[in-house]
Amino acid sequence: MFAAAGIVILLLMVFGGFALTGGALGPVMHAVPHEMLIIGGAAIGALVAGNSMDSLKAIGRSFKLIFKGPQHTKQDHIDAIALTSQLMKLLKNDGPVALESHVTEPDKSTIFGAYPALLANKPLVALICDTLTLLVVSSGTLEVHAVEEVMDNTMKTHFHELHEPQHALQNLADALPALGIVAAVLGVVKTMGSIDQPPEILGGMIGSALVGTFLGVLLAYGIVSPLAGRLKQVLEHDEQIFHAVKQVIIASLYGHPQPLVVESARSGLGHHVRPGLNELLDALRGR
Numbered sequence: 001m002f003a004a005a006g007i008v009i010l011l012l013m014v015f016g017g018f019a020l021t022g023g024a025l026g027p028v029m030h031a032v033p034h035e036m037l038i039i040g041g042a043a044i045g046a047l048v049a050g051n052s053m054d055s056l057k058a059i060g061r062s063f064k065l066i067f068k069g070p071q072h073t074k075q076d077h078i079d080a081i082a083l084t085s086q087l088m089k090l091l092k093n094d095g096p097v098a099l100e101s102h103v104t105e106p107d108k109s110t111i112f113g114a115y116p117a118l119l120a121n122k123p124l125v126a127l128i129c130d131t132l133t134l135l136v137v138s139s140g141t142l143e144v145h146a147v148e149e150v151m152d153n154t155m156k157t158h159f160h161e162l163h164e165p166q167h168a169l170q171n172l173a174d175a176l177p178a179l180g181i182v183a184a185v186l187g188v189v190k191t192m193g194s195i196d197q198p199p200e201i202l203g204g205m206i207g208s209a210l211v212g213t214f215l216g217v218l219l220a221y222g223i224v225s226p227l228a229g230r231l232k233q234v235l236e237h238d239e240q241i242f243h244a245v246k247q248v249i250i251a252s253l254y255g256h257p258q259p260l261v262v263e264s265a266r267s268g269l270g271h272h273v274r275p276g277l278n279e280l281l282d283a284l285r286g287r
Contacts, residue, residue: 003066003230010222031208035215038183043172046179050171055164062165066230070237071121074273077241078283079115080124081265084245085284086111087132088252088261096136103129103136121241123158127151128245135253144253151246159239166231173225180216184209243268258284 019025047056065071090111091099102109106129112119119125131151134142187209191202247265256264262280269275275283 001067001069003227006226007223014218014222027204027207028211031211032215034208035180035183035187035212038186039176039179039212039215039219042179042182043176046175047168047172051168055168058161059165059168062169062231063227065234066227070234072238072241072273074275076117077244077269077273078275078280079118080241080245081248081262081280082284083111083115083118084128084248084265085252085258085261087128088249089258091132091135092252096139099132100136103132124242124245127154127158127242128249130154131249144250147253148246148250151249155239155242155246158242159235162235162239163232166228166235169224169228169231173220173228176220176224177213177216180213180219183212183216187212237270237273240269240273 015025015028018028047059051059087099087102090102102111106112106119106125112125131147131154134147134150187205191205191209194202194205197205244265247268248261251261251264259277259281262284263277266274266277266280
């Protein structure tokens with residue numbers, strides 16, 4: 001929502017300011033389709049050349065995140081901490097055998113079933129279930145630091161894949177000014193081929209060529225780079241729930257009391273999704 005509003009404000013201020021200062025929008029609008037054909041086509045070609053089909057699909061899906069915003073709400077973070085706490089409590093009180101059915105078939109688990117929004121998050125469920133399955137099959141003999149290392153590697157790989165579209169968009173933003181220059185140079189070449197034309201015609205052709213440079217810079221620093229930055233913000237926001245789950249598991253394995261386990265997970269959350277400690281403890285008591 002804010003991304004779309006920002007783009008509208010940008011276009012209104014740039015073109016509106018140009019018109020208010022006496023600039024003629026007609027020649028610019030006339031040149032835009034032709035220059036955009038060159039710049040946009042080159043940009044799409046560069047994306048296709050530099051990315052796999054899966055990466056291109058991920059880039060397309062990333063625009064939903066950019067305009068919709070973060071996936072996880074404050075309640076999702078409360079639920080994630082509560083879910084993982086319940087599973088760790090079951091492991092501690094009833095042993096690996098009691099936990100096994102829940103982590104091997106989470107879709108049939110009554111514990112996971114109480115959190116349908118989290119159950120739909122397959123990477124998060126996989127992180128929880130795969131980690132706890134290790135604890136089940138090892139009968140609790142694993143070193144805590146080894147479990148933490150496995151979780152860190154899993155999250156690192158997952159986050160790296162999630163950030164690939166953001167890096168692709170940022171690379172595109174870095175390339176757009178140069179692609180604008182390419183369009184401008186072609187316009188100059190076209191102008192030089194018509195050097196025998198009257199000055200007013202040559203002036204219009206040179207102006208159209210310069211629109212290419214303008215569009216390349218505007219698209220790079222006014223649209224694509226901010227969208228890449230917004231995508232990074234959204235992805236980092238949605239990563240916090242993974243870190244919260246990890247903290248619950250690791251702190252529980254160290255044998256910390258529940259309030260400290262909860263606080264270790266809660267304190268790593270951003271202020272916009274961080275519940276109060278009492279709020280979180282009350283939620284746990286209600287389960």
